[in-house]
Amino acid sequence: MNQPKRILIVGRSPSVLVETVGILRGKGYATDATNQFDRVLDDYDVTGVDILVFGGMVPLDTKQYLREEISRRNPHAIVVQGLAGIAGLIVAQVEGVTSVDRKNDSEVSYDAARRSIHLTLNEPAQVAVQAWWATSLTPPEPRSTSMRVLDSGFAEGSHTIPLPSRIPMRASYVTVAVDATVHAFTVGAMPTSVTRMVPTSGRSADGLSGGGGLPPVAEVNTGVHGR
Structure with missing residues (x-):
C-alpha cells in the first residue's frame, strides 16, 4: 500500500472531522481537516494534497470552486465525496483509493x-x-x-x-x-430532509455559520490551530 503524503478533509461537523483525522493519523496517514471553507486555499498548501475529501454539507458552489482550483494547482489530487458524516465510513472511502x-x-x-x-x-x-x-x-x-x-x-x-x-x-x-x-x-440513500439542507451557495457561509437552515458549529482547522 502506497500511503499518500497528505489527506485534506473539508467538511462541517466538528466531531466527525476530529474523529476521522484521529483514525487516519493512527493508520499512518498525514491528515488535516477544516470547516473553514473560505480559508482552505490560504491555510493549506494544496499542491501537496494527494486526496481531498468533501463532506456532504459543503456548499455546492464552494465545492465546485475548490475542486476546480485544487485540480488546477495539483492535477494529481484525487477528490473523494464523503457518503455520510460517519468517521469510519470516510476512513474506508479513503482506504478505497489508497489500499489497492x-x-x-x-x-x-x-x-x-x-x-x-x-x-x-x-x-x-x-x-x-x-x-x-x-x-x-x-x-x-x-x-x-x-x-x-x-x-x-x-x-x-x-x-x-x-x-x-x-x-x-x-x-x-x-x-x-x-x-x-x-x-x-x-x-x-440519505433522506431528502437532509440533502435539501445543503447550501447551494457559500457566499455567506464560512463553514461555521448557518446556511440552508443549519445551526452554527465550532471551528475545526487542524493544520492551523491543531484542532
Whole structure:
C-alpha cells in the first residue's frame, strides 16, 4: 500500500472531522481537516494534497470552486465525496483509493434489489464486510452505528453475501474489503430532509455559520490551530 503524503478533509461537523483525522493519523496517514471553507486555499498548501475529501454539507458552489482550483494547482489530487458524516465510513472511502491490492482484481458489486454483495474472486481472499448507518441525522453532530457483517476467508469463484435485515433502508452504507482492496456502496440513500439542507451557495457561509437552515458549529482547522 502506497500511503499518500497528505489527506485534506473539508467538511462541517466538528466531531466527525476530529474523529476521522484521529483514525487516519493512527493508520499512518498525514491528515488535516477544516470547516473553514473560505480559508482552505490560504491555510493549506494544496499542491501537496494527494486526496481531498468533501463532506456532504459543503456548499455546492464552494465545492465546485475548490475542486476546480485544487485540480488546477495539483492535477494529481484525487477528490473523494464523503457518503455520510460517519468517521469510519470516510476512513474506508479513503482506504478505497489508497489500499489497492494490484495482485487481486476481483469484482465486487452491490445488488440493491436483492440487498446483497456479489463477489467474483479470481483467487482465494479474506473478505470483510462492514455496515454503517446513521442513527440521528440532526445537524451539526450526526450520530451513527456500525456492525461487522462478516470477516472470513473465501475460495476462488462467485459468492453472494446477503445483508442482514437489521441494516435500515435510509442513510446506510456497506464497505467490502477483499484482502487490501476496499469498496464502498450506498444501501439506503440519505433522506431528502437532509440533502435539501445543503447550501447551494457559500457566499455567506464560512463553514461555521448557518446556511440552508443549519445551526452554527465550532471551528475545526487542524493544520492551523491543531484542532
